[in-house]
Amino acid sequence: MLARLYSFLFLFAIGFTTLSAQVPALQRESDYYAIKKVNIPEGVIMEAGGLAFDEDGKLAVCTRRGEIWTIENPASANPTFVRFAHGLHEPLGLAYKDGEYYCTQRAELTRIADKNGDGKADSFRKIYGWPLAGNYHEYSYGPLIMPNGNMMITLNLGWVGRGASLSKWRGWMLEVTPEGKMTPVAVGMRSPAGFGANEAGDIFYTENQGDWVGSGRMTHIEKGDFVGHPEGLKWSGEPGSPVKLTMADITDTLGYSLYSYKEKEPAVKPPSVWFPHTLMGISTSDVLLIDHDKFGPFKGQLLVGDQGHSKIMRVVQEKVDGVYQGACIPFREGFSSGVLRFEWGPDKSLYVGMTNRGWASTGKSPYGIERLVYNGKTPFEIRDINIQSDGFLVHFTEAVDKAKAGDPSAYAVSDFTYLYRHNYGSPVVDLEKRPIQKVEVAEDGLSARLYIPGLRLGYVYEIKANGVQNRAGKPLVHPLAYYTLNRIPKGDSADMADHSEHNTADGINTNIVSPKRITAVPASWTNGPDESIDLGSKAGMLFDKNLITVKAGSKIRLTFSNPDDMMHNFLLVKPGKADAVGEQAVALGLVGQEKGYIPDSDDVLFHTTLLTPNSNDVIFFEAPTQPGDYPYVCTFPGHAASMRGILRVE
Ligand SMILES: [Cu+2]
Structure with a gap:
């Protein structure tokens, strides 16, 4: 098995290397989306845990140090900062509704208001609380306020060398009414730092790579779902639990992907989108719907943050036979710290709350708030991707050069999956290059249909389009997408994924042979090392x-x-x-x-x-x-x- 995987890697190494994703010099993200700093007064430790705007456009930010700051005119050179509240326990989510703030602290969902109108909070009411074991990793997130007024929150697992549910409902998404009645919704979460609703109102949460989680991913949450990490199942026997599975039902199954494990245990829900580890990001965070057309040609799509890579990705999804699936596409990198939260400002620019304490990020600042501003020009991008019975239909934001985009060599497609197991993360397994039989470009030049035989269910498709150009000869800003395939529409000609075929080898080469790695004392060192x-x-x-x-x-x-x-x-x-x-x-x-x-x-x-x-x-x-x-x-x-x-x- 090991040899098989390595031979694939060897055969395709050249192709992958030469087509590696680079942002071409001609087309830069910053030509369309500018990152602007929100000036923070000296001495304010703005480790953003949550952002919320009120109806007057005043921004509120809760911080990991337990404060809430309100910021008037945040886009101006000198915004006004007021410390609205303090003494909270690492709040990692903030929402605003009808004059009050809703904040998730480590151990409770709290309603916070300024009753006497002096600009500072004077009313703190617990809506619902839960126990803590005291483990540092017991982060709590939310709330997401639903149209009916109920609130969704998520509770991280603790960490003891593995994810552990050390106190009740850790690893769950819970629904809480304004009156404080709690209903458990779904379980199987590890580190559910971000969640949000799409245009249809369906909820998606993002997960970080870790034990039982092969790579970052986003999963559609419905009541009663089990989304992969077994620890939270410790509480599935509690009153009100909509989940019947127990921890004993989930076994460590080297050789299964989460998708193929579902054939063995139908209660398991695989993700709608995988974010390949290190290729797209390393720690997915917030989820936000682009609910307007003032941010480029992407209305209806989702933005997903990445804390470790200090960037934001774009997600396109479709529902096939009732199941969500879709692709992640690079969008904007280069934020100054780890991107944890974002929210639309009154002017429809995107406010981004950042922090990296304890969670390293490529952006070197320890914290901050930045604003992503669209300049109105249309970036030449992959706009959307739709699955076909025999390949993919790739949509572009601008008409393409038909001759170039019609040539299969303009693209490279490969597929792979991840193992479902207790280990921390999974290597890429079963990597194969998929030949592109032919490409048909639409009459208007706005889409290209890629014919790819032998699609494999449960696999992630890396789609590269480095050879595609618009009519002005410019390449795509991001010629790269990763599409997660859960369903194939009727006319199905796909090969079903056979779980016995998953390569159980680690895929990691821990014995690199190279003249630059000498592992024995060189013969010429007669006196040994100095x-x-x-x-x-x-x-x-x-x-x-x-x-x-x-x-x-x-x-x-x-x-x-x-x-x-x-x-x-x-x-x-x-x-x-x-x-x-x-x-x-x-x-x-x-x-x-x-x-x-x-x-x-x-x-x-x-x-x-x-x-x-x-x-x-x-x-x-x-x-x-x-x-x-x-x-x-x-x-x-x-x-x-x-x-x-x-x-x-x-
Ligand atoms: Cu390292």
Whole structure:
């Protein structure tokens, strides 16, 4: 099985590498959507946990430090900040309705109001509360206020080296009436930091990669659903539970995807959209409907944030035989901190609340509020994707050059899935390139139909359209989408996914063979190494040492240990090249895991293999003879920004 997977990877490595997703220089996100800073007064720690606007356009932000700030004229150069409330317990959601704020603290849903009109909260009423075990990871989110006035909240699992439901209803979505009557809705959540409703009013929640969760994903929630993580099932026997499954019903099933596990246990609900880990983001957050046409040609679609990658993605969905499915598409990156929350402002710009304390992000600021402003120009983008019985219909925001877009070589499509198991995350498995039989471009040039034989249910389709251009010869701003296939419309010619075919091998290459990784004492080192160095990983995507000083040309034995729960590597690179090498690693795309995320680059001097949790690697190398600061960096996608240090050669 292992060999089979590797041979696929080898065969298609060249294609994937050359077609890796890069934003072409001609078309930049910032040409259409500008990120503008909201000026925050000095001393205000605006670690945004939730955003809400009142009817007058005043913005309220609850913070992870337990405050609520109101901000008048947030788009102006000097907004007015008032501390409206304080002393709350890490509120991670805020809503506003009829003159009152609704806020989810760790242990209760609270209604907060300013009764005497002095601009500060003076009324705090508990609507509904729940117990805490005291675990740091027991985050609580919401509320999402429904049209009938009821409120949805979600409760994170605790973390004890795995997701754990240490107190009642952890791992659940709950519905609470304004009077405080609670009904459990759905279970199987791990870290449900974001949820929102689409145009039809259906609720979707986003999940972060973790144990039992192969990659980030978004799932449609209906009453009685079980969405994958078994821990919350501990409470399925409680009065009011709409779920009959128990923890014992869910077994660790190497070899099943969540989709194929459903054939064994029909109560399991797979996601409508997977966000491939590191390729789209690393920690999905807020969900918001684009409910107007003042933000580009995307009305009716969803925006989904990513905290770790400090960015926002776009999601297009369709319902086939009553089941949601669709694609995620890159939208806007480059926010200054981790994107946790967003909300439409009165002018229909998007206010983005950010924080990264304890949750590293590519944006380097610890917190902040930014505003995403659309300038009215139409970006040339994939607008939407619809499943066909024999392929995909890809819609564009502008007419395409028909000759170019009609050529199958303008596209590359591959599919893969993730394993459903107790481990933290899943590698990409069963990766295959899908041949495109032919492409038909619509008369108006606004869509292209890709004929792809042998579609596989339960798989994620990477659709690249790097060769598509508009009539002015410009490429797509983002020639990339990941479509999750749950259903195929009638006229079904698809091959059903056969779960016995899932590759159970990890797909991770932990023994990278390379002349830059020498794992035995070189024969020429007759006196052994001059120096032995121990380096470790540290939680939060860090090395445990930021500076190591060595003599020029000295013989070094380096032991890199990984006691962390994530995978890491060590690459020593040429001065000033840490960013470049990190980007090259991400650009490896789906084959990155096979290469240990080590790009084939002259900028890389020496490296270890990719280390799984609780493993180590020993390498031998000679320090550069040229004195200077040589960065070392972990290039596991998403880590390079924070996980680096300096080897100082003297
Ligand atoms: Cu790392």
